[in-house]
Amino acid sequence: MAATSISPSEACTLKKALNRLISKTSPSPRARTRSEPLYVISLERYGRDALFALRFPDCISMSESLFDATITDGECKIRASLDPALNTLISGNKLHCGSVIRNVEFRYLGDDDGDTGCFHVCNLELDRLCGGDAAIRALASVNLRELPWLTSEPKAGPLRSHRSSYLPLWNNQDFCGELWRDTPPTEPEDSDEEEREDIGSTVSLAEVRRHFLSGSRRYHGALCVRIFHKSSLMYYGRPDQKCECPYKAELQVADGSSNACVVLWNSVCLDWYRVLHPGQVLRLCQYRVKQSFSSRTGQDSEPRIEISLNSRNPTALISIIPKNLISPDWVLPDLPHSFICGEELSRCPQGQICDVLGVVMFVGRTERLNKKDGQRLEEYRWIQMIDRSSDKPFTIKLFSTSQPDVQSRICPSTSSAAYSSVVLPKSPLSYASSVFLNAVALLVCTRLMLFRGAVDRATAFEYLTNTPLTQVYCTGTGCSPVMPYKGLRPVRQFLSWVKQLDEGSLLERAVIGGYFSYPPLPVSLNVFLENTPGAVLVSGGEMKLDCEKLNYKEKRHFVIQCVITAACYHHRQDSGRTQCSDLPSAPLSPRVPRQREAEPHRTSVKRRLFSRDGPRKRPATPLHQLPAEDDPERDSSLFDGAMEFLVGEQNDESDEEDDDEEEFVTAPSSPRTSHLGLTRAAIETLPRVFCFERRHVQAVAVGMQVNSFHKLLRQRELESFSPAPCYKGYFTLTMRGESLSDGVTLDVIFLPASPGNMHWMPVPLSHDNSWESVLSHGGFSPHAPPPSPADLITTANQLTNQRLVCVIDACALGGERLELVLHRAFPLR
Template structure:
């Protein structure tokens, strides 16, 4: 019980209704802190607890707050959900003027994890005062062990935490519906009872073929009842978790997962339902041999209509599952091993669209996680990030657009210089750009990464394509790989076309042009890390060249017609501190330094960016990564930072203010010595990564004015990025390095040196009166920061 002088006690005891009185809001004027933030889907009864709220989405959020003396669990009013969806309200946030109203919880007091007397509070308004992610720990919580604090009133759970406003028994991950979240998802080994059953189940009592035949001919024991016969099968494929919770459904744990299994007579799908997923999804993996009893056979909804599937539930009946060692199964009944179809990058060049394969490679680029709409418009957001894998068979790497696979620990370990295996990917090939392709998920995609001991457990390590890759890997030099290893930043693949005609054809003639005001509204609707592509017809009215950290001194050109005080010739200027009058969706934080590496102690000696290893061994990291196919590696790495050149700038007084580029837009040099810090910085909800070296420090900002309504938008243009080591494409086409050709290619020519910034700004008069079709890539980066990158701009001639 909390002390009577704590903030919650002083604030909330006044809001509880007395006899025949209604409750009243209570405002806390003191600072509160968000300890935890948990998401879940509402059910049929959820609307009862929000009588005046508009439930636009499926999500509800519970917060754990603290005043430093005790803790309080509350539910966020759905009208404030946008604060979470834009990553404004997050764990660690500081809150002021928080307004609470009393309400009842959805969970019954007898339910494990519910409040003791069934009541609670709702947060109906608040001011979020926290700074940017990654700021130093707040002084108000320094030294406080939050988990040891008592709970205020009845908000403390009687067991494991459960949602307060819906009868769900589990929380969802904050940013996707595919990963698991919370301690209920067990990875512990089977209990002693299960082990005993497994040891005795050496011979199956029924085979897959017998089950199928018996069901299809309508045998009573199989077609209508519970099958008790022991079935011994091997898992050959494992799906991601599938969440099917809907607002109109009251299922407590609406999950399912599918296993493709086989024995010597055939294969079948096993569906794990509801709470069975909690106990078994993380334990079971491809190659495992399992024994099943007490299951039902049903007509398949996944395969052919005349096929079957095996349904495994926690009740009616309670299924029995055991994991068996291969040695415990008689040889004549041992299921066949899982098969793999590994293709290297050279072989993939000639494969058809949608074919399914497995790949192994050395990870040299790990993109930042982003999200897209599952149906392109309305429904849930799907989380993904790009991987670049090299295998030595071809100059063109393997690009993988990897969506969540219900393996959050594996995805977190996808650092550059890891050996990565991705199974059951499908090939996506452009119909008219045969040289560009990428791989992406199927239902059964799984990821295995060095650093977690995966490879030594899997049978694929003995296959010839894997051994050939390992032979190539051991010939590579750490320093050379590190020099091209990147993490995070803006990335686009496949590259957009270089002509308007091809672009229109790819979009089936309907580019979906937006007015300037419509673009502004759509950008404001984006959720955190949501990525979308927009098109507008516009004219360029200003071009600015900047160096990161030196935005107060830059080169610029401004169209005479756009400003009476501008000049059509290049001018060097110092930025005004006034806010830009245009729509500015970029990071609003000022540049903190004119020099990089200000926060780091100066090294005694600068070195090129290579691994610091003894000179007689230049393949330590890669060698030990390959050795995980026998054992797990443990390796640390340090590297120096290249200072780069420092151009001097002349200053003059008239440049309109522009926000600096967001550091999240720029890919980082991979730092092996600080790989965990970089991974945390890049992940969803992560901190800013300003302390790490970026590969691009020069960028252009274009102010474009929509032809439809005159609304101006400032967009970043990165002509260096497409030709840098972050690119995954084949060589760029040669072009003349005029503004028209640079914008239509999205990059400088790969066959000639790029023009100097002053020369390029001087050539910007070419853009006067030029009507363009601008392709913009938008990604919300949290809070008030939205990245808007110009990927292509095509001359509009008709």
């Protein structure tokens, strides 16, 4: 229904429920809507402040984040704060933009410490049965931007915290909202004259440093410096702070005499962070000087200075000097660079800082990593590129660089035909031929750090990842960032090489999204233990409890002892979907078909299992305490009581098998029926063919949940991409936990690396392609043709009674969906 009236109609669900709250004629301070559906059309996050304990005295131990939601019934809309008790629904992506909610309980909060009145959602019910596209269908004919507000339009900022801007929904590193300027601000005309200092002539960094070390605290003169590096944003807001704009960012700058760190504080970040880029020349006035952080913490042997730019006391004056006005008398240094090619990475020392330039061949899905003991979640994506030095791709684990407009649109190489109708932005790479720019997507990443991982004592893999000063530049993203590296010799050589590439072969190899894990793990349990000293062996019950705590798109490794009870192969389908083949499989116990039939009910079972009278958690076992594989004492110590069973022909123990089935198939509330994982690969699991014409849809499909309704896409659009040709299919393995007391069954996806798959190459070690070797190596031998899936399935009896130490990657895909992917399985003989 289109919104044509200025005010909500009498039939408006929100008006009927909330009108008495607004007019204060209701005897109750709360009002609840009934069974009519409401729709969440935006969700925004912000940090709580020092008044949180007064506003929410019952929620002081909740998350440090608060959320505002815009809700509509199709007739009008309101913006409301959400009770912190609902945060867990958001962190698991159960409540999100596009959710259908019912029986919503509201309060209307009056003025409080200067806040204007606002609605507050105390409780709600999620409609999980209406389908993922219900809101899109219901609001298809509604112009949401023109829907009237139930009351006057709410304030632009956070409703229940004195913060100036919203945070990104899923990280703290990016900027978010329209307050972040992308053009330089004008100098305020009414600046405080008493605060203004005598700018005078230009001074050097060396002079400022001498003044500071001599004890002087006033500086007469402007600094003219070149930006060398720019850091990512730092949000330092804490619940006990009242700072409205708790941001800082650093610039590494230099002039002809010295170098220093310039720090942008608070609202200066809002005005200038997006405007400033490496390579620019700045004129800085009315700054403060103090000892640098590295000097204060003893990291530098010589004292260094830090230039602070604030919005007051005094108000810093910042201006960008055009190239034609840069005086040669300033003797400003050129921008430093340290480009290396992919072939050189293997010869570089661990921890080296470098810049790279390449053609993007693979862009992974967005995932999150829990850091700082669970206090910080950081987004990252895996990227693979090639350059002129080698046809073998090199790999980057790219965390957020506070460039969301660039990073969210990084895509693999694309065709010139697809680009023919697209007007590319002007960039410093414009001296390259238009054919070259139309053919591929180039990515420049600066200030990356080299890391290594070992497969065995002789074989290592390296990858690059962020430093605080990493910057990303990319063609073909639809934005036009400053690219300060034009004209450099490595860049010119690279462009000459790209012009000679075969575009067709690049497109055949381009991949987007899907599960990816790097670097490869060791192929021996002993080497794995040596390289992973902090690894802990968990029980199935412990793994289940920890998986329930995973946040949306959070990925975590688990090490667990299991035995395999079933194996199945799923063929790749051209439609993008997979289905189980008719290949013969290892005989399943009678309980397995029941498990799969009951799968739609697992969500409710899982919730009941987490009652207080559930299984008691036992202390985790550090893996370094495991006995050696040939230890004769093993069966009577650590592995005493481990589950043993037979996967093979039926025999005289069929009666015992039936008894075990009866024990397993119990009432839904029994802790012995726990299930984890999905029996089929999710759409997020399999890498997809890249399609330039639909790159915006693919960006949503492999990215995080959006926070605004106009960015939502129908589920069928996200599911319509075919798996990449390098993936012919995948295995699903059903595993049982190590002991009867666990009662946990794992449904695990296994994507073996195979020869010829440049996206996921097998480790360069030969083996016999038996089940045991394939599981311990994570894929097939690179020096022999891989066995057919049918051959592997028919030899699944090799796994009979085989105890395995499994490394499993768990990722919460949103809602109740938990992806489990087998990374390695080490046999215990």
